[in-house]
Amino acid sequence: xxxxxxxxxxxxxxxxDGVQKAVASDxxxxxxxxxxxxxxxxxxxxxxxxxxxxAMAALVVVILVNAxxxxxxxxxxxxxxxxxxxxxxSVAAEYAxxxxxxxxYDLNQDK
Amino acid sequence: MQVRFLPGPLLKDSITLSFSIYKxxxxxxxxxxxxxxxxxxxxxxxxxxxxGDESAFKYVVDxxxxxxxxxxxxxVQNAEDAEDVAQxxxxxxxxxxxxxKGESKLSTWLYRIATTRSLDLxxxxxxxxxxxxIQRLFGDGNEPLYEIPDFNHPGVALxxxxxxxxxxxxxxxxxENQKTAFTLHKLEDLSYQEVSEVMxxxxxxxxxxxxxxxxNLRKMLEKExx
Numbered sequence: 001x002x003x004x005x006x007x008x009x010x011x012x013x014x015x016x017d018g019v020q021k022a023v024a025s026d027x028x029x030x031x032x033x034x035x036x037x038x039x040x041x042x043x044x045x046x047x048x049x050x051x052x053x054x055a056m057a058a059l060v061v062v063i064l065v066n067a068x069x070x071x072x073x074x075x076x077x078x079x080x081x082x083x084x085x086x087x088x089x090s091v092a093a094e095y096a097x098x099x100x101x102x103x104x105y106d107l108n109q110d111k
Numbered sequence: 112m113q114v115r116f117l118p119g120p121l122l123k124d125s126i127t128l129s130f131s132i133y134k135x136x137x138x139x140x141x142x143x144x145x146x147x148x149x150x151x152x153x154x155x156x157x158x159x160x161x162x163g164d165e166s167a168f169k170y171v172v173d174x175x176x177x178x179x180x181x182x183x184x185x186x187v188q189n190a191e192d193a194e195d196v197a198q199x200x201x202x203x204x205x206x207x208x209x210x211x212k213g214e215s216k217l218s219t220w221l222y223r224i225a226t227t228r229s230l231d232l233x234x235x236x237x238x239x240x241x242x243x244x245i246q247r248l249f250g251d252g253n254e255p256l257y258e259i260p261d262f263n264h265p266g267v268a269l270x271x272x273x274x275x276x277x278x279x280x281x282x283x284x285x286x287e288n289q290k291t292a293f294t295l296h297k298l299e300d301l302s303y304q305e306v307s308e309v310m311x312x313x314x315x316x317x318x319x320x321x322x323x324x325x326x327n328l329r330k331m332l333e334k335e336x337x
Contacts, residue, residue: 013278015271016276
């Protein structure tokens with residue numbers, strides 16, 4: 001880096017030397033009171049729902065609920081199938097419904 | 112030395128006036144009833160705040176608003192945002208004064224809240240910018256990106272404004288802790304000891320942060336000018 005560039009950088013770096021302090025507006029207290037009375041909404045405040053930790057927790061809960069529903073659904077289907085078969089068989093036995101009686105209108109049956 | 116009367120009594124049946132010596136606020140209360148003067152310390156002022164005394168709150172705001180505003184404007188680099196941040200700082204003070212244990216000075220606590228709030232605003236601004244970029248990618252780009260124009264600090268002399276704007280642009284790219292240390296030391300004129308108290312770290316750590324901040328700024332400026 002040449003001398004001129006170096007001086008330029010030094011000038012920029014020292015540009016805040018002796019800087020005056022910025023002062024708040026004369027009406028600062030009035031505005032502050034008005035904001036406090038109106039109800040305060042912080043700048044850049046995010047709803048807690050939007051925080052990553054809550055969003056991830058909600059996602060995990062949704063996945064777990066889905067998984068629980070799917071697995072319990074599968075077990076129930078097997079049990080229901082067995083139960084249904086039992087019921088059909090018992091009803092069939094009670095009303096003497098067999099394969100032959102299934103074709104009540106089979107005209108060729110007695111022939 | 113600036114002497115001022117507080118707008119209302121901090122103590123019952125009394126008139127309170129305050130002045131600062133070496134940045135230390137001193138409160139003197141004159142009791143009308145007993146016709147005696149009483150020196151109030153910061154603890155009594157904090158007690159006034161805890162009791163919900165509006166005059167104590169007004170005193171704190173009037174006495175510290177410029178320091179809070181100057182800190183905030185150095186970090187957020189926008190006057191309107193800095194005023195919003197400063198208001199939030201005092202609202203937080205009003206609401207959480209009961210949690211203030213008095214282990215540090217009131218001014219230290221205020222600086223700490225001011226820097227935290229200012230950095231929160233910067234993070235929120237960055238996430239808005241990112242969200243705006245994503246919106247543009249998906250075609251819903253009506254909302255303009257949150258771009259901050261070059262910042263002109265009101266306390267910088269006219270002949271230095273251009274250079275100061277370049278320096279502020281570089282400061283904005285510093286890591287958070289370096290930015291905080293640099294702002295408190297350079298703009299708010301706090302000593303390394305005071306900065307270390309605000310940042311709850313050691314003086315050596317502040318020295319290191321300042322050294323790295325200056326190095327990083329130099330690199331950025333060299334890159335830009337070269």
